[in-house]
Amino acid sequence: MKEEIKQEELEVKEVGKISDEELKGISGNKKIMQVILEDDKERYYCYFKRPSIQTLSAMTKLAKTDEVKGMEVFINHCYVAGSKAWENDGVLFMTLSTELTKVLNSVKASLKNL
Numbered sequence: 626m627k628e629e630i631k632q633e634e635l636e637v638k639e640v641g642k643i644s645d646e647e648l649k650g651i652s653g654n655k656k657i658m659q660v661i662l663e664d665d666k667e668r669y670y671c672y673f674k675r676p677s678i679q680t681l682s683a684m685t686k687l688a689k690t691d692e693v694k695g696m697e698v699f700i701n702h703c704y705v706a707g708s709k710a711w712e713n714d715g716v717l718f719m720t721l722s723t724e725l726t727k728v729l730n731s732v733k734a735s736l737k738n739l
Contacts, residue, residue: 660673662708662711670708671711680703696726
């Protein structure tokens with residue numbers, strides 16, 4: 626016996642997704658990162674710019690005594706558009722934090738002795 630799956634059970638609610646035009650409007654020449662958080666039947670789209678040196682300084686200073694507060698500063702200063710569901714949900718916040726810290730290691734560099 627096959628069970629019928631209702632269409633509404635399959636649908637995922639998308640929150641905070643912006644159009645390509647809106648993205649161009651907020652990005653200018655800056656690099657923008659999109660983070661998608663999925664929780665049950667909801668998909669949250671969040672958009673962030675790269676952190677400034679001042680943001681990194683504030684984050685690391687706070688992180689010495691409270692890592693979560695440090696990440697909160699990082700996220701709030703880099704946020705540019707989309708869903709802010711992470712503000713009131715600790716699990717979404719920690720998942721977002723983990724994903725955004727990857728940006729700190731996303732640039733490759735090489736050193737050569739000459």
